Amino acid sequence: MAEALSEFVMSTGFASLGWQHLVMIAISLILMYLAIEKKFEPMLLLPISFGMLLANLPATGLTSPPTGDTPGGLLYYLNFGAETGLYPLLVFFGVGAMTDFGPLLANPSTMLLGAAAQSGIFITFFVSLLLGFEPLESACVGVIGAADGPTSIYITSKFAPHMLGPVAVAAYSYMALVPIIMPPIMRGLTTKEERSVIMTQSRPVSKAERILFPIITTVVSALLLPSTAGLIGSLMIGNLFRESGAVERLNKTAQNELTNIVTIFLGLAVGSSATAEKFLSVKTLQILFLGLFAFSAGIACGVFLGKLMYKLSGGKVNPLIGAAGISAVPMAARVCQQVGLEEDPNNHLLMHAMGANVAGQIASAVAAGVMMAIFG
Numbered sequence: 001m002a003e004a005l006s007e008f009v010m011s012t013g014f015a016s017l018g019w020q021h022l023v024m025i026a027i028s029l030i031l032m033y034l035a036i037e038k039k040f041e042p043m044l045l046l047p048i049s050f051g052m053l054l055a056n057l058p059a060t061g062l063t064s065p066p067t068g069d070t071p072g073g074l075l076y077y078l079n080f081g082a083e084t085g086l087y088p089l090l091v092f093f094g095v096g097a098m099t100d101f102g103p104l105l106a107n108p109s110t111m112l113l114g115a116a117a118q119s120g121i122f123i124t125f126f127v128s129l130l131l132g133f134e135p136l137e138s139a140c141v142g143v144i145g146a147a148d149g150p151t152s153i154y155i156t157s158k159f160a161p162h163m164l165g166p167v168a169v170a171a172y173s174y175m176a177l178v179p180i181i182m183p184p185i186m187r188g189l190t191t192k193e194e195r196s197v198i199m200t201q202s203r204p205v206s207k208a209e210r211i212l213f214p215i216i217t218t219v220v221s222a223l224l225l226p227s228t229a230g231l232i233g234s235l236m237i238g239n240l241f242r243e244s245g246a247v248e249r250l251n252k253t254a255q256n257e258l259t260n261i262v263t264i265f266l267g268l269a270v271g272s273s274a275t276a277e278k279f280l281s282v283k284t285l286q287i288l289f290l291g292l293f294a295f296s297a298g299i300a301c302g303v304f305l306g307k308l309m310y311k312l313s314g315g316k317v318n319p320l321i322g323a324a325g326i327s328a329v330p331m332a333a334r335v336c337q338q339v340g341l342e343e344d345p346n347n348h349l350l351m352h353a354m355g356a357n358v359a360g361q362i363a364s365a366v367a368a369g370v371m372m373a374i375f376g
Helices: 002-011 019-036 042-055 074-083 086-098 102-106 110-116 119-130 135-146 149-159 161-176 178-189 207-224 226-244 248-272 282-312 319-325 331-343 350-375
Strands: none
Touching (some): 074 086, 074 248, 086 149, 086 226, 102 110, 102 350, 110 282, 110 350, 119 135, 119 350, 135 149, 135 161, 135 282, 135 350, 149 161, 149 350, 161 178, 161 282, 178 319, 226 350, 282 319
16 A cells, blocks of 8 residues: 555656746746736737646656657647747738738838838847857847747747747747837937927828738748748738738638637747746846847837938938837837827827838848848
């Protein structure tokens, strides 16, 4: 009886529970709190944190590969979509279906602001190299600055799968902190006069323009940078569903059922990659710091180009909209609107900021394609 009891005790997870497991469980619980109570990107942060919890409970076999006649664990199979980059591409179907590129088409110059905000990616890439990261790892860290969770996960799954957990947590945490991170940078880099600029109303955009845009963007991007075809193509077919008006069922499915299902699988898979041996390291702290640096540098570069456009236009462009060039749609644009309204209650920048914001969505995918073309 005593022997049987001893065997039972040794078969439980308590027998294998170490301090590393306890630390990771605590981190997962903190992330759950931020998702549930503070509403920090809860749609993905909650499944990520629960996947992290499951992966760090010892002796469950949830992450184990198949052996002989024994099938693998649930998280092992869910990881297939994350490791191959399939989940982020499917998420982009939904992102495209939910994105209105009208503000960008109404003011094409905002594409420059979206491109400028990606400078944080490349600045951080070189800083990461100086800190001792490998080139592929540096590319993954830099892409956090795009403020585009699916793109960060996609690139990391291709270049450095061992960094998937820290990169995903950093990317989505900073996206959730947009309302806190952006305003001080925007105010610090602009004058009251610049923030008070009221921009003219954008022109209306025809349905033909809206339909042709995703088609032309896909063709041009894929021909210039073939490595972007997956990301840009997924984004643009979702947008074509939206703008064509011919496939409303597909449009609604891409926005809702498909995105929701893939988000659950993606979150659990990414969270399960954050095991103690991979997550508890000095490199993880460096990734979190560099991710914040990349994010802040991207915002600053967008504002700097906005200031240049303000000068060249004779004071007709409000530099604040440059900060929306990062790819946190539509939160970044809303923050620009809020900061503008603080200076003048009649200063409605939302549609102009949305132009830069959706441009950043495209530019982040192009920046990722550049990284893949160089290192892929």
